[in-house]
Amino acid sequence: MLMHTLHVDLGERGYPLYIGKDLLADEQLLSQHVTGSQVVVVSNETVAPLYVDRVITALGDRQLLTKIVLPDGEQYKTMDTLSTIFDQVVADRHNRSTTFVAVGGGVIGDITGFAAACYQRGVNFLQIPTTLLAQVDSSVGGKTAVNHPLGKNMIGTFYQPRAVLIDIDTLQSLPPRELSAGLAEVVKYGLIRDEPFYRWLQEHMPRLLAREDAALAEVIERSCAIKAEVVAADERESGVRAILNLGHTFGHAIEAGQGYGAWLHGEAVATGMVLAVELSVRRGWIVASEAEDCRELLRGMRLPVGIPGDMDAQGFLSHMAYDKKIVDGRMRLVLLRAIGEACIVDDADKKELHALLDGAAKHE
Amino acid sequence: MLMHTLHVDLGERGYPLYIGKDLLADEQLLSQHVTGSQVVVVSNETVAPLYVDRVITALGDRQLLTKIVLPDGEQYKTMDTLSTIFDQVVADRHNRSTTFVAVGGGVIGDITGFAAACYQRGVNFLQIPTTLLAQVDSSVGGKTAVNHPLGKNMIGTFYQPRAVLIDIDTLQSLPPRELSAGLAEVVKYGLIRDEPFYRWLQEHMPRLLAREDAALAEVIERSCAIKAEVVAADERESGVRAILNLGHTFGHAIEAGQGYGAWLHGEAVATGMVLAVELSVRRGWIVASEAEDCRELLRGMRLPVGIPGDMDAQGFLSHMAYDKKIVDGRMRLVLLRAIGEACIVDDADKKELHALLDGAAKHE
Numbered sequence: 001m002l003m004h005t006l007h008v009d010l011g012e013r014g015y016p017l018y019i020g021k022d023l024l025a026d027e028q029l030l031s032q033h034v035t036g037s038q039v040v041v042v043s044n045e046t047v048a049p050l051y052v053d054r055v056i057t058a059l060g061d062r063q064l065l066t067k068i069v070l071p072d073g074e075q076y077k078t079m080d081t082l083s084t085i086f087d088q089v090v091a092d093r094h095n096r097s098t099t100f101v102a103v104g105g106g107v108i109g110d111i112t113g114f115a116a117a118c119y120q121r122g123v124n125f126l127q128i129p130t131t132l133l134a135q136v137d138s139s140v141g142g143k144t145a146v147n148h149p150l151g152k153n154m155i156g157t158f159y160q161p162r163a164v165l166i167d168i169d170t171l172q173s174l175p176p177r178e179l180s181a182g183l184a185e186v187v188k189y190g191l192i193r194d195e196p197f198y199r200w201l202q203e204h205m206p207r208l209l210a211r212e213d214a215a216l217a218e219v220i221e222r223s224c225a226i227k228a229e230v231v232a233a234d235e236r237e238s239g240v241r242a243i244l245n246l247g248h249t250f251g252h253a254i255e256a257g258q259g260y261g262a263w264l265h266g267e268a269v270a271t272g273m274v275l276a277v278e279l280s281v282r283r284g285w286i287v288a289s290e291a292e293d294c295r296e297l298l299r300g301m302r303l304p305v306g307i308p309g310d311m312d313a314q315g316f317l318s319h320m321a322y323d324k325k326i327v328d329g330r331m332r333l334v335l336l337r338a339i340g341e342a343c344i345v346d347d348a349d350k351k352e353l354h355a356l357l358d359g360a361a362k363h364e
Numbered sequence: 365m366l367m368h369t370l371h372v373d374l375g376e377r378g379y380p381l382y383i384g385k386d387l388l389a390d391e392q393l394l395s396q397h398v399t400g401s402q403v404v405v406v407s408n409e410t411v412a413p414l415y416v417d418r419v420i421t422a423l424g425d426r427q428l429l430t431k432i433v434l435p436d437g438e439q440y441k442t443m444d445t446l447s448t449i450f451d452q453v454v455a456d457r458h459n460r461s462t463t464f465v466a467v468g469g470g471v472i473g474d475i476t477g478f479a480a481a482c483y484q485r486g487v488n489f490l491q492i493p494t495t496l497l498a499q500v501d502s503s504v505g506g507k508t509a510v511n512h513p514l515g516k517n518m519i520g521t522f523y524q525p526r527a528v529l530i531d532i533d534t535l536q537s538l539p540p541r542e543l544s545a546g547l548a549e550v551v552k553y554g555l556i557r558d559e560p561f562y563r564w565l566q567e568h569m570p571r572l573l574a575r576e577d578a579a580l581a582e583v584i585e586r587s588c589a590i591k592a593e594v595v596a597a598d599e600r601e602s603g604v605r606a607i608l609n610l611g612h613t614f615g616h617a618i619e620a621g622q623g624y625g626a627w628l629h630g631e632a633v634a635t636g637m638v639l640a641v642e643l644s645v646r647r648g649w650i651v652a653s654e655a656e657d658c659r660e661l662l663r664g665m666r667l668p669v670g671i672p673g674d675m676d677a678q679g680f681l682s683h684m685a686y687d688k689k690i691v692d693g694r695m696r697l698v699l700l701r702a703i704g705e706a707c708i709v710d711d712a713d714k715k716e717l718h719a720l721l722d723g724a725a726k727h728e
Contacts, residue, residue: 079450083443090514093685118482118519121507122600143485150454156485157521236486321457 003168004221008140009232013160017139017228019220021213023167024051024103024128025058033126033163037063038098040089042112044072047104047130050173055103055128066092070108074260077107077147079155085115099124099162105131105178106138106265110156113144117159127161130170132182132216133266136189136223139164141231141244147260152252158236166224168216176302181266183208183301184247186219188273189226191294192243195340197222202293205300243342246334247272253319257311263304270303271363279348279356280336290339306363313357317350367532368585372504373596377524381503381592383584385577387531388415388467388492389422397490397527401427402462404453406476408436411468411494414537419467419492430456434472438624441471441511443519449479463488463526469495469542470502470629474520477508481523491525494534496546496580497630500553500587503528505595505608511624516616522600530588532580540666545630547572547665548611550583552637553590555658556607559704561586566657569664607706610698611636617683621675627668634667635727643712643720644700654703670727677721681714 002020023029039062043052048069056065068088070076089098100123102112109127116125129135145156171179186208190198201208207215227244234241251272254263277294280286295305307316320331330346337343366384382393403426407416412433420429432452434440453462464487466476473491480489493499509520535543550572554562565572571579591608598605615636618627641658644650659669671680684695694710701707 079443079447086443086512086519090512090518118521120518121509121520121522145485148450148454154454154484155450155482157482158485 003217006221006224006228008160008228010142010160010235013142013235015161015163017164017166017224019166019168019217019224021167021169023165024170025054026165027058027060029163029165030055030058030126031060034059034099034101034124036097036099036124038094039064039101040066040068040094040098041101041103042068042070042085042108042115043103044070044105044108046072047108051128051130051170052103055101059101064092064094064098066094070111074107074147074255074265077111077145077260079146079148082111082115082146085111086119089115089119094119094123096120096123099126101126101128103128103130104134105129106134109134109138110143110145110153113142113159113161114146114156117144117157122159125159125161127164129164129166131174131178132171132220133178133185133264134182135166135168135220136182137185137227139166140224140227141241142235150256152255152260166220168213168220171211171216177264177267179209179211180302181264181270184266184270184273184298184303186223187294187297187301188244188246188269189223191273191277191336191339192246192334192342193226193230193340194222195338197226198339202297205297209301242332242344243334246336246342247274247276249320249331249333250275250316253316254308254311256319257315258308263308267304270298270301271305271307274298274305275307275356275360276333276335278360279333279352282352282356283335285335285337286339304363306361307357309362313354316357317353367581370585370588370592372524372592374506374524374599377506377599379525379527381528381530381588383530383532383581383588385531385533387529388534389418390529391422391424393527393529394419394422394490395424398423398463398465398488400461400463400488402458403428403465404430404432404458404462405465405467406432406434406449406472406479407467408434408469408472410436411472415492415494415534416467419465423465428456428458428462430458434475438471438511438619438629441475441509441624443510443512446475446479446510449475450483453479453483458483458487460484460487463490465490465492467492467494468498469493470498473498473502474507474509474517477506477523477525478510478520481508481521486523489523489525491528493528493530495538495542496535496584497542497549497628498546499530499532499584500546501549501591503530504588504591505605506599514620516619516624530584532577532584535575535580541628541631543573543575544666545628545634548630548634548637548662548667550587551658551661551665552608552610552633553587555637555641555700555703556610556698556706557590557594557704558586559702561590562703566661569661573665606696606708607698610700610706611638611640613684613695613697614639614680617680618672618675620683621679622672627672631668634662634665635669635671638662638669639671639720639724640697640699642724643697643716646716646720647699649699649701650703668727670725671721673726677718680721681717684717
């Protein structure tokens with residue numbers, strides 16, 4: 001059942017994004033966007049048993065179908081895993097007319113998109129994100145990547161899918177921790193660009209935690225619409241798109257510092273947003289009570305709001321030094337001028353960041 | 365000394381191509397296209413001692429300069445080598461404003477371009493090709509790639525450089541075998557698109573083998589102009605661009621069959637072109653004496669015109685089955701309707717190819 005359709009407006013690279021129930025077994029939608037006789041379905045060990053056979057059945061008869069099931073976890077988003085995908089696809093003799101279909105969360109989407117971008121210099125790509133995080137984040141914008149041991153998403157491309165199928169039924173089987181991680185990115189959209197949406201989230205949080213279909217579909221549609229608008233204005237992140245990174249520079253430092261996979265991306269972003277909001281308070285842009293309300297909202301979503309117990313300011317800063325957002329030695333950070341209004345600063349110095357991190361609450 | 369400037373016309377991805385003497389030490393040209401304070405220079409063990417220090421000196425003072433010297437040879441154009449490039453560049457903390465400079469032949473250009481395309485989702489890229497093959501082939505068109513053990517250039521992207529500096533002085537130090545390999549691609553341009561150029565080559569071959577500056581500059585300019593025209597019409601090879609693959613499907617089979625590096629790419633293409641021309645004769649499109657003249661021209665350029673002694677028709681066909689030019693099971697081949705006029709066929713069947721390969725002369 002189709003509930004919303006969005007169009008991501010990127011000219012000849014534009015694509016539709018479908019939101020609804022039972023979409024991953026929608027033969028008509030699949031056949032509309034997987035046009036060739038060859039398909040590569042990529043998933044992971046957790047998601048594959050739940051959904052992949054249904055996708056494959058709905059894909060119907062194909063001349064060549066390769067199913068690749070990767071181990072589950074951010075720690076496998078590597079060049080080595082990418083190579084194993086290529087090994088299987090080349091061995092099965094997929095050609096330029098093949099379609100890569102990603103069925104899974106952000107890791108599966110990112111690595112499958114990167115593989116599709118590079119296999120024979122680019123083949124058709126369809127995304128079926130099965131986590132809330134992937135549905136509201138990686139399904140819009142065309143960022144693909146693998147991690148490097150020294151930095152997240154260091155190696156990748158911009159590559160747009162042909163279409164994205166968001167099946168909200170997949171959220172019913174999502175572990176609570178993963179649902180919360182996705183909600184962190186949802187809160188981000190409100191904070192950076194849409195105060196009414198942020199207020200709506202504060203009010204309707206219980207419906208989201210109860211996984212009500214209508215509330216979930218609403219949140220996904222509104223998040224994707226905000227992201228699509230930002231990405232359409234700046235596809236390759238030369239300007240405004242950077243506001244989507246609210247909380248991410250701090251968050252990436254947590255992920256790298258704790259070892260990829262220890263904290264979920266959304267969890268690290270939640271704590272990162274708390275730090276960004278706190279820095280905005282220190283600059284006098286946000287009142288302290290708003291920061292407390294924000295922590296409260298995130299806490300209610302069962303997200304961490306304190307930094308890891310074993311990371312001090314120095315640990316943060318050394319990891320932040322590898323971040324992609326650094327341009328010519330200046331660290332660019334996304335802060336808030338107000339709730340619903342992000343801004344980018346490049347004048348945060350070590351002293352200011354030290355004070356912020358020294359004063360940050362620790363995660364219990 | 366600048367002798368020619370061409371513009372590769374690809375809209376916002378268009379770029380200039382400079383042909384001349386002593387260009388790799390041209391501070392002004394370099395500073396015009398390497399604008400940031402960070403540079404990664406990639407070369408190989410053969411080329412680096414000859415030219416890299418001059419390039420680095422001409423680049424002037426930079427905040428961060430990483431020199432990467434790879435082993436020499438097609439067998440190193442792999443995912444593993446790509447990973448070692450990323451390891452060094454990430455460790456040195458290059459950011460999005462860095463520029464990758466490739467100094468070397470086609471292998472260095474292809475892998476450095478691919479690395480530039482993927483590092484932090486794409487950074488600035490400058491090409492300084494030092495072999496004739498790279499100057500007339502990979503410097504135009506934006507194809508980047510690494511090989512897979514089962515197929516050449518299986519993994520890569522389309523990524524255009526900011527500029528290409530072709531320094532013809534580098535051809536004076538080129539081993540004769542490498543010069544010949546480059547001439548094979550030059551002959552290809554005449555065969556597919558420009559009969560007068562092909563006749564000019566037949567007449568002026570001795571000047572090229574004697575490495576006369578004016579003749580070399582002329583040949584490079586004309587070859588690049590033909591390629592630029594074809595690429596501008598079809599950047600992502602959905603149609604006419606495929607004619608640039610004359611001799612390549614057969615050639616790739618030779619390269620894979622003999623192990624990458626045993627035959628130079630240009631040598632394999634020379635033999636591949638002989639096979640394509642012979643097939644065109646069998647179809648009645650070219651007269652047999654033209655095929656003999658073509659073999660004569662290539663032989664005069666010290667290029668192989670017979671297939672490897674240990675490869676039979678079956679060996680060829682199994683390697684050709686992996687080729688990227690196969691679309692939905694049909695093998696597409698570039699043949700000649702006439703000298704200077706290529707066409708693409710997809711109706712060559714196994715029987716026809718068997719007869720061609722069974723009848724082909726063996727390389728002595």
